[in-house]
Amino acid sequence: MAQLITALLVPFDEQGKLMEESLRQVVEYNITENKVDGLYVGGSTGENFMLDTTTKKNIFKIVKEVAEDRIELIAQVGSLNIYEAKELAAYVVNELGYQKISSVTPFYYKFDFEEIKNYYFEIVKDVEAELIVYSIPALTGVNFSEDQFGELFENPKITGVKYTAGDFYLMERLRSRFPDKLMYSGFDEMLLPAAAVGIDGAIGSTFNVNAKRARQILTAVEGNDLATARKVQAETNDLIQKILANGLYNTLKLMLTEKGIDMGYCHLPMKHYTNEQVEVAQELVKEYM
Template identity: 60%
Template sequence: MKNNQDMKGIYSALLVSFDENGKINEQGVREIIRHNIDKMKVDGLYVGGSTGENFMLSTEEKKEIFKIAKDEAKDEIKLIAQVGSINVYESVELAKFVTDLGYDAISAVTPFYYKFSFDEIKDYYNTIINSVDNRLIIYSIPFLTGVDMSVEQFGHTL
C-alpha cells in the first residue's frame, strides 16, 4: 500500500467541459487541467467527482476523462479518481483502470439510492480496495447520498 504522507496539499475537484451536444470536450478538459496546474498551482486533482458530472456519465466516458487527466497532468501533480457507483462491479472496473493508469489514489462515494446496510457498505468498500493496490478515500457526502455514517462506522469500514 502506498504511503499517505505524499498526498498533502491543495486539491481541486476537476470540472469537465462538454460541447453543445453533451459530448466531452477534450480540449476544454485539458485547458481546465492546465489552468489548475499552471495558474492555480494545485498539488492534485480530484477527478470524477460530482463537480465533473460523474454520475451522469457512462463507464466509457468516465474512462475517457480519467485518461485525459492522466495524459495532461502526467506526473506534475497527484491524481485521485472517484470510482464509486451503486454498481460495485463498475467501481472495481474503474479502480483497476485508474490504478493501471498510475493514479495516486482512488475514492468512492458511499453507495446510494438503495438503503444499504452498514455491512453492505463495508463489503462494497472492501470489494473495491481488495481489487487493487492503491489507497482509498471514502467520499462521504450525506446531504446528496442520504448515507450518514458515524465516526465509529468509518473506523470499522476497511
C-alpha cells in the first residue's frame, strides 16, 4: 500500500514565533486522528523557506520528540544556503535520528544542472541517510529531464523523488525506468492519476484535514475500484478548490483551529487571515471534516 504522508503545517503567533504546544498537537493529531504513515517536515507547507536556522532545528526536534518512531519522518533540509542545508542534514540525522532527508532544488538563481547535481551530492556526502529530491518546478522553475533524474539517482544515497508536477508522462517514464527508486506524488488534487501510475507514497498539505479521503483513494486504486476512486477524488477536489480559493495555508490552519488546535497565523510576508476567510473555513469543517 502506498504511504500517506502529511506535509506538516507549522503554527506561528502574530509575531511569527513558533507555537510549540500547537506544533506538538498537530503532530499528534496527524498520527492518531488522521492515521497517516508519515510526516514531511520543513516543506513548503511548513513555511520553511521564511524561517531562521534555529527555528527550523526546533521544529525538527519537537516533531521527533512527539512522533518518536511511531511513523516515518522526512526532514526537508534544502536551502539556498548549502551550508545551512548540510548543517540541518547533520543535525536531523546525527542528533535526532531521522533516517530520510529531502531537499528542494536550489531556486532563485538560474543554476545549471551540474551545479544542482553538485548541490545534492554535497548535501548527502557526510550524512548516513537517504535523500528524496524535492522537485516542484512551478515554484522553483527547475525542470529535470528523465536522464537528469537518472544522473541524480546514480548516487545510491539519493533514493527517490517527491514529484510535485502534473506531467504524468514523465512520472510514468521515471516509474518504469527506476523501479527501485521511491516515487512520492505531491499534488493532492491529482492523487488518483498518480496512484494509477504506481507511487510509493503521496506527500500533501491537505492531508492535514482530508487524510481519510486520501486514504480511500489510494485503497480504491490499489483495489482496482476506479468508480470509488473517482467519486472520492471528486469530493476531495471540491474541497481543495474551495481551500485554494480561500487561501491555501491560511484555510488549512483555520480548519485545524476550528477542530481545536490553535494553529495561529501564517508567517509574514504571507497575509494574516480575514473574518471572511474564517467563516469559509468554519463552513468547510462542517461540510467535510
